[in-house]
Amino acid sequence: MLVVAALGGNALLKRGEPLTAGVQRNNVQVAARSLAAVVRAGHDLVVTHGNGPQVGLLALQGASYKPDEAYPLDVLSAETEGMIGYMIEQELENALAHDRPVSTLLTQVVVDPKDPAFDKPTKFVGPVYEREEAERRAAGAGWSIAPDGDKWRRVVPSPKPQEIPDLRVLKLLLEQGVVVVCAGGGGIPVLRREDGSMVGIEAVIDKDAASALLARQLEADALLLLTDVDAVYRDFGTEHSAPLAELTVTEARGLDMPAGSMGPKLQAACDFAQAGGLSGIGRLQDAVTILEGSAGTRVSAG
Numbered sequence: 001m002l003v004v005a006a007l008g009g010n011a012l013l014k015r016g017e018p019l020t021a022g023v024q025r026n027n028v029q030v031a032a033r034s035l036a037a038v039v040r041a042g043h044d045l046v047v048t049h050g051n052g053p054q055v056g057l058l059a060l061q062g063a064s065y066k067p068d069e070a071y072p073l074d075v076l077s078a079e080t081e082g083m084i085g086y087m088i089e090q091e092l093e094n095a096l097a098h099d100r101p102v103s104t105l106l107t108q109v110v111v112d113p114k115d116p117a118f119d120k121p122t123k124f125v126g127p128v129y130e131r132e133e134a135e136r137r138a139a140g141a142g143w144s145i146a147p148d149g150d151k152w153r154r155v156v157p158s159p160k161p162q163e164i165p166d167l168r169v170l171k172l173l174l175e176q177g178v179v180v181v182c183a184g185g186g187g188i189p190v191l192r193r194e195d196g197s198m199v200g201i202e203a204v205i206d207k208d209a210a211s212a213l214l215a216r217q218l219e220a221d222a223l224l225l226l227t228d229v230d231a232v233y234r235d236f237g238t239e240h241s242a243p244l245a246e247l248t249v250t251e252a253r254g255l256d257m258p259a260g261s262m263g264p265k266l267q268a269a270c271d272f273a274q275a276g277g278l279s280g281i282g283r284l285q286d287a288v289t290i291l292e293g294s295a296g297t298r299v300s301a302g
Contacts, residue, residue: 001042001043001044001221001222001291002043002044002045002046002174002218002219002220002221002222003038003043003044003045003046003220003221003222003223003224003291004046004047004048004211004214004215004218004220004222004223004224005035005038005045005046005047005048005224005226005287006048006049006207006208006211006223006224006225006226006268007031007047007048007049007050007088007226007284008050008225008226008227008228008265008284009050009053012024012027012028012031012049012050012053012054012084012087013027013053014027014228019053019054019057019127024084024087025087025091028084028087028088028091029091029095030284030285031088031091031284032088032091032092032094032095033095034226034284034285034286034287034288035047035088035092035095035287036092036095036096037287037288038224038287038288038291039096039100039179040096041288041291043291044174044177044179045179045180046170046174046179046180046181046182046214046215046218046220047088047092047179047180047181047182048181048182048183048184048207048210048211048214049084049085049088049181049184049185049207050184050185050207051077051080051081051084051184051185051186051204051207053125053126053127054080054083054084054185055073055076055077055079055080055125055126055185055204057126057127058071058076058079058080072200072201072202073156073189073201073202073203073204074188074189074190074200074201074202074203075200077184077185077186077187077188077189077204078106078188080184080185081104081106081107081184081185081187081188082104082106084184084185085104085105085106085181085182085184086104088104088181089102089103089104089181092179092181096179100177100178100179101176101177101178101179102178102179102180102181103173103178103179103180103181104180104181104182105166105169105170105173105180105181105182106166106182106188107164107166107170107182107183107184107187107188108164108165108166108187108188108190108198109161109162109163109164109183109186109187109188109189109190109205109210109213110161110162110163110164110165110190110191110192110198111159111160111161111162111189111190111191111201111203111205112159112160112162113191113201115157115159115160117157117158117159117160117203118157118159118203120157121144121146121155121156121157121158122146122155122157122158123155123156123157123158123203123204123206124146124148124153124154124155125153125154125155125156125204126153126154127153128148128149128151128152128153129151129152129153130151130152131147131151131152133152134151134152134153134154135152137154138154143155144156156202156203156204157202157203157204158186158203158204158205158206159189159203159205160205160206160209161186161187161205161206161209161210161213162213163192164183164187164210164213164214164217165190165192165198166182167217167218170182170214170218171218174218182214183207183210183211183214184207185204185205185207186204186205186206186207186209186210187205187210188200189201189202189203189204189205206264208225208264208265208267208268209264209267209268209271211223211225211268212268212269212271212272213271215272215277216271216272216275216277220272220277221277221278222277222278222279222280222291223268223269223272223277223278223279223280224279224280224281224282224287224290224291225265225268225269225279225280225281226281226282226283226284226287227265227281227282227283227284228283228284229262229282229283230243230282230283230286230295230296231243231244231245231281231282231295231296231297232244232247232252232255232257232262232266232281232297234255236262243297244297245296245297245298246297246298246300247297247298247299247300248299248300248301248302249270249273249274249299249300249301249302250302251302252266252269252270252273252299253270262281265281266281266299269281269297269299270299273299273300273301274301276301278291278298278299278300279298279299279300280296280297280298280299281296281297281299282295282296282297283295283296
C-alpha cells in the first residue's frame with residue numbers, strides 16, 4: 001500500500017519549545033521511529049511536513065537585511081524543505097537501519113495568481129508574540145498579523161495548490177523503492193507563466209492541502225494526517241467531547257472545526273477520501289494502528 005504521511009508541526013517543534021536544531025532533531029527522532037514502523041509493516045511511504053516556525057525564523061533573520069536584500073517566501077520555503085528534509089531523511093534512514101533508501105526532494109507546487117488568498121493572508125508563520133510586540137514588528141516590516149490563541153503571529157497568503165510539476169520525479173523514486181520526503185511546508189509556491197516556465201511567488205501553501213493533492217496525484221492508497229491529538233473529536237474541549245472513529249465525507253464536512261487546527265486536516269482528509277482513498281487522522285505514534293483501523297479517525301467516501 002502506498003501511504004502519504006503528513007507530519008504536523010509538533011513532529012518538529014512543540015508549542016513553547018525553543019526553535020533550536022537540537023530540539024528539532026530530538027523530535028524528528030521520535031517521528032522517524034513511527035514512520036519506520038509504517039515501512040516495516042510492508043507499505044511504501046511518502047512523507048510531507050510543516051515548516052511554519054522555521055520559515056518564520058528565516059524571515060526574521062532576513063529582516064535584518066535591507067528590504068531589497070531579504071529573500072522571498074518561496075526561497076525560504078526551499079531552504080526549510082532542505083533543512084527539515086535532511087533531518088527527517090537522516091533519522092528515518094537510521095530508524096530503518098539503512099535497509100531502505102530515503103531521499104528528500106525539493107518540490108515545487110503551482111498556485112493560481114488570481115487566488116483570493118493573496119488578498120487575505122491567513123497562514124501563520126514564525127513565532128508567537130504578545131500583541132504589542134507583534135504590532136511593533138508588523139509596523140516595521142509591513143507584516144499582516146492575526147491572533148493565534150492568546151498570542152499574535154505573522155500571517156501570509158495561503159493559496160490553494162493546483163499542480164505538482166515534480167510528480168514525474170517522485171514516481172521514478174517510488175518505482176525504485178525509495179522512501180521520499182517531499183512537499184515540505186506545502187511545497188515551494190510557484191506560478192506557471194503562459195510560455196510554460198515557472199517563477200516563485202510570495203506565499204506559503206497549506207501543508208495538509210498540498211499533501212492531499214499529492215496523495216491524489218500519486219494515486220496513493222492512504223493519507224495519514226498525523227498530529228498530537230489521538231482523533232477527531234465532536235464537541236472538543238467540552239464535557240460532551242467524544243472521539244469519532246469513523247466518518248463519511250458527508251459527516252466530516254458537516255462538522256464545525258477550527259480553521260487554525262483540525263479544520264485543514266479534516267478538509268484534506270475529505271478531499272482525498274472523496275477521490276476514493278482512505279484518510280486517517282490521529283497521533284504520530286499511532287500511524288500503523290490508524291491504517292489498521294484500531295486508532296484515530298478514519299474518513300471514507302461512505
